[in-house]
Ligand code: HEM
């Protein structure tokens with residue numbers, strides 16, 4: 001018995017006709033008929049996307065707190081003699097590295113889909129380096145700032161927001177390293193490997209969040 | 223990653239042993255959703271007992287106007303942990319447990335979508351709960367600022383104490399939250415991806431719809447609590463200033479983040495209860511569920527509207543009046559889908575021959591009590607009234623009518639209803655009825671007096687009060703002790719019936735859900751063969767389908 005190919009009952013179900021208006025990709029992503037449980041990759045990616053939806057609310061809440069505090073406490077935002085987070089070239093380069101790594105990892109993933117395992121591994125390694133560079137860069141930036149975690153609201157918000165994002169970059173890099181190691185284990189790697197697809201998606205997520213954080217923290221001038 | 227399901231079947235199926243012999247699996251790291259479901263239910267029930275003991279201590283303190291049983295800090299710790307345990311360690315994880323047990327069976331799946339993740343979600347609960355309770359033994363006791371943990375009160379801890387009750391409180395709630403998020407990911411994926419062939423959305427039982435709605439709320443709203451608690455933890459222990467009013471911080475932001483989760487949380491608790499009513503009421507009135515589709519969609523409707531009402535908990539928090547008006551309107555809108563539900567339940571049992579077995583008693587009792595809980599809720603949604611009774615015992619009465627008299631009653635209905643399925647044995651009907659009547663009378667004696675007390679102005683979270691409130695308080699305390707006693711016949715019944723109960727048939731209630739088409743208890747893979755679904759979910763009394771399933775139902779379909 002193979003559950004994957006069980007014949008799906010096609011008898012008409014009134015009021016479910018809305019299904020036919022959905023685009024195909026959505027039908028694949030959101031199985032509406034049931035009986036799809038054998039598609040491990042699809043199931044896993046669905047679950048992971050749902051998880052990222054949840055994660056994005058954590059970041060949304062943090063950004064909401066930042067914006068609300070900044071709007072209502074703008075006059076006390078920067079304690080005297082503190083310049084706040086600086087939009088230095090260093091930060092900009094760091095940002096560019098992080099954002100372009102999204103393209104690198106996507107290309108790697110595409111190579112995997114075409115079963116070009118070696119090219120996949122090289123690009124994957126480059127992504128790991130770029131992520132690590134970002135983390136080190138953030139550490140250097142932090143150590144050069146003239147304020148700390150408890151220096152007014154600016155310190156509280158800056159370190160908690162960027163720190164929480166940095167923690168996600170770190171998790172992403174760890175995931176990438178695990179996937180790279182696993183790609184050398186013979187047998188368990190195929191072109192729709194769930195772990196790499198999920199890591200890629202996670203990496204894009206971390207990048208999009210950085211764009212938002214970067215805009216409110218660095219670009220929003222008092 | 224890709225494996226052959228039939229091979230999997232052969233490996234995973236445990237030998238059909240007697241339940242006496244395989245009790246050990248309930249103490250093991252099992253990935254079977256049925257084992258995990260039972261683990262959840264038993265663990266959370268133990269927490270329920272602990273929470274109940276704390277409640278009885280609170281009621282013992284309140285039987286006299288003076289503060290004479292416990293001192294004030296301990297009293298604060300008691301109500302804080304009582305509320306926290308009941309919400310985060312009883313109702314929400316119990317719902318996760320019963321949903322774990324039932325959802326795969328109801329949609330014709332072999333297991334949840336991610337069995338390993340499921341086991342991890344469960345195993346995070348006992349340590350987090352123990353961590354929380356262990357804070358009673360800290361030098362300064364547990365957290366004392368109530369289950370809301372509003373700053374700045376929650377930040378007022380004695381200095382020089384890095385690990386304090388509040389710290390432990392935050393850490394355990396974050397851990398429980400992570401467990402819930404993993405559970406929610408699992409439930410939503412399971413319901414979308416694991417349904418048997420032909421199990422379309424509009425053939426899913428309303429219980430599954432309710433679980434889907436509740437778990438979507440967990441996904442969308444729970445993270446805001448996590449964020450709030452992370453910020454609170456930083457304020458508490460690492461010197462940040464998010465919520466400290468004296469240092470430019472803003473405690474109101476915490477309230478927004480907190481209620482953005484905790485209002486929907488009340489529906490995360492209530493929706494599965496509504497789903498249980500929708501399963502039990504039709505089965506014991508032998509009627510199809512009235513307005514099945516509207517009841518199914520109303521679950522999503524309730525979930526959706528409840529995302530936009532959180533400010534009704536902040537009417538007295540210096541909220542601008544345009545915001546008050548807006549959220550008053552949205553709050554009252556919730557009563558539309560909720561009314562649809564209540565109407566559907568009533569119409570289902572209307573003029574039918576009722577079979578008043580214990581599950582039905584609990585379901586009808588719970589649904590009836592929801593009337594008082596819901597009506598007081600709509601009253602509270604009205605700004606002028608809320609300003610009058612905010613932070614009084616009226617609130618306590620309102621939510622206990624819902625969380626105890628409705629949801630906990632529904633939970634008991636579910637336990638009795640699916641007991642034969644889960645254990646393969648019948649419970650003792652007489653003991654069940656005794657349990658029901660003790661609970662029903664005890665609950666009303668306990669929680670009704672709180673409504674007049676609140677209207678008269680008795681504020682909550684106090685251990686001593688003006689003597690003129692004593693009359694109703696005595697009634698409530700005696701009711702509380704009765705409630706405590708009422709749990710004894712339940713425990714006796716469950717333990718006794720598990721061990722010595724009569725063997726149950728596969729479908730003792732002649733119910734129509736898919737879970738009743740497999741054996742009691744179900745085998746490791748739930749169904750001998752995955753069913754192909756071609757019927758609506760509640761076809762009681764429809765001559766087209768026989769009420770009593772022929773035992774070889776699946777074979778006929780092929
Ligand atoms: C259906 C399940 C419901 C549950 C489980 C529930 C639960 C609760 C709880 C636990 C509280 C107290 C929160 C606290 O500690 O301050 C509360 C307060 C409140 N509830 Fe409900 N509730 C429900 C339904 C409703 C409905 C339908 C409405 C309005 C339409 C409503 C309106 C309110 C309001 C306005 C308050 C705040 C009262 C105040 O603090 O001044 N509730 N509810």
Ligand SMILES: [Cu+2]
Nearest residue numbers: 485488534535
């Ligand atoms: Cu509410």
